[in-house]
Amino acid sequence: MTGTRTKMGHNKYTGDLRDVTQYKAGNVEINIAKHSGYCWGVDRAYEQTVATAKTKDGPVYTFGPLIHNPQTIDLLHKQYGVDYIEDVNDTRAGEGSTVIIRTHGVKPEVQEKFKERGAEVIDATCPYVRVTQNYAQLLHKQKYHVVIIGDPKHPEVISILAYAKGEGTVIKGMYDIDHIPKNKRRLGVVVQSTLILKKVNEIVNALLARAQEVRVFNTICYVTTERQEDAETIAKQNDHVIVIGGKASSNTKKLALVAEGFGAKAQLIEKPEDIDFKKLKEAKRIGVLAGASTPNWLIDQARDVLIEHFSAVAVS
Numbered sequence: 001m002t003g004t005r006t007k008m009g010h011n012k013y014t015g016d017l018r019d020v021t022q023y024k025a026g027n028v029e030i031n032i033a034k035h036s037g038y039c040w041g042v043d044r045a046y047e048q049t050v051a052t053a054k055t056k057d058g059p060v061y062t063f064g065p066l067i068h069n070p071q072t073i074d075l076l077h078k079q080y081g082v083d084y085i086e087d088v089n090d091t092r093a094g095e096g097s098t099v100i101i102r103t104h105g106v107k108p109e110v111q112e113k114f115k116e117r118g119a120e121v122i123d124a125t126c127p128y129v130r131v132t133q134n135y136a137q138l139l140h141k142q143k144y145h146v147v148i149i150g151d152p153k154h155p156e157v158i159s160i161l162a163y164a165k166g167e168g169t170v171i172k173g174m175y176d177i178d179h180i181p182k183n184k185r186r187l188g189v190v191v192q193s194t195l196i197l198k199k200v201n202e203i204v205n206a207l208l209a210r211a212q213e214v215r216v217f218n219t220i221c222y223v224t225t226e227r228q229e230d231a232e233t234i235a236k237q238n239d240h241v242i243v244i245g246g247k248a249s250s251n252t253k254k255l256a257l258v259a260e261g262f263g264a265k266a267q268l269i270e271k272p273e274d275i276d277f278k279k280l281k282e283a284k285r286i287g288v289l290a291g292a293s294t295p296n297w298l299i300d301q302a303r304d305v306l307i308e309h310f311s312a313v314a315v316s
C-alpha cells in the first residue's frame with residue numbers, strides 16, 4: 001500500500017466535528033466514514049457464534065444467514081464449520097445441535113420448535129430489535145392496532161409482527177396506509193431499525209390524519225442514524241461514493257440511497273473486485289461508506305485496492 005494516511009479533524013462542509021480517515025493515492029483522496037463496518041449488535045452476534053462454534057462438540061447452525069453479508073457467512077462456514085438452515089423443520093437441528101438466532105430475531109414459536117426437538121437455542125437477536133419486539137407485544141396487549149413501518153419481507157419485520165400475534169399492518173410506503181382496517185382508530189406504531197427518519201415522519205403524519213390516537217415508538221437504531229448522517233457528510237464532501245455491503249443488507253442499500261439523495265455518484269459493492277474503475281476515471285475525492293454488517297477486513301481490502309489503483313495511475 002503506497003498511500004499516505006492523514007486524519008481530517010473537521011468537516012468543512014457542515015461544521016460538524018465528524019472525523020473521517022483520509023488517504024491520499026496519486027491525485028485522489030479517499031475518505032472513509034467514521035461509522036463504518038460492524039455495528040455493536042452484529043459484532044455481538046458474530047462473537048457469540050464464533051465462541052459457540054469453538055466450544056460445542058455438536059453441529060452449530062444459524063437460523064437463516066446470521067447477518068446480511070455473504071463474505072461473513074462464507075467465513076463462518078469455512079473457518080468455524082457453522083452452516084445456516086432456513087427451514088424450522090430441518091431435522092439437522094435436533095438433539096446435540098445448537099441453533100443461533102440471528103440479529104433480526106425470529107417468531108417466538110420458531111425458538112420453541114427447535115427446543116422441542118432437543119436443540120440448544122442461543123438467542124443473538126440484537127437487543128435493540130428485542131426492544132421493538134417488546135413494544136409491539138405491549139401495544140397489542142393494550143389493544144392498539146399495531147402498525148410496523150418497514151419492509152414486510154424483511155426478517156426483522158416478520159419477527160416484530162409475530163410479537164403482535166400477527167395482528168397488525170406493515171406499511172412500506174404511503175400507498176400501504178389504506179391496508180389498515182377502517183375501524184382501527186387507535187394505532188400503535190413501531191419502526192424497522194434501518195429506516196430513514198424523513199420517510200417515517202411522512203407516514204406518521206398521514207396516520208395522524210386518519211386515526212383518533214397514534215402512539216409512536218421511534219425504534220430506528222442510533223447506528224442507522226449515525227451512518228445516514230455520515231452518508232450525507234461523505235456525499236457532500238466527495239464527488240464519488242463507494243458503499244460496501246451485502247446486496248441484501250437493508251441498511252447498506254439505504255446508505256447508497258442517502259448518498260445519491262445528496263447528489264453523489266454512488267456505487268454499491270459487495271467486495272473490492274466489484275469496484276467499477278471506469279466510473280471513477282474523473283474522481284478526485286472518493287468517499288467510502290460501509291453498512292452495519294460489513295466486516296472491517298472487507299473495508300480495508302477495498303481501501304487497499306483503491307489506493308493501489310490510483311497510485312499506479314499516478315505513476316503511469
Ligand code: SF4
Pocket residue numbers: 039040041042103126127128129193221222223224251292
Ligand atoms: S443496526 Fe442497530 S438494530 Fe441492527 S443489529 Fe446493529 S445495533 Fe442492532
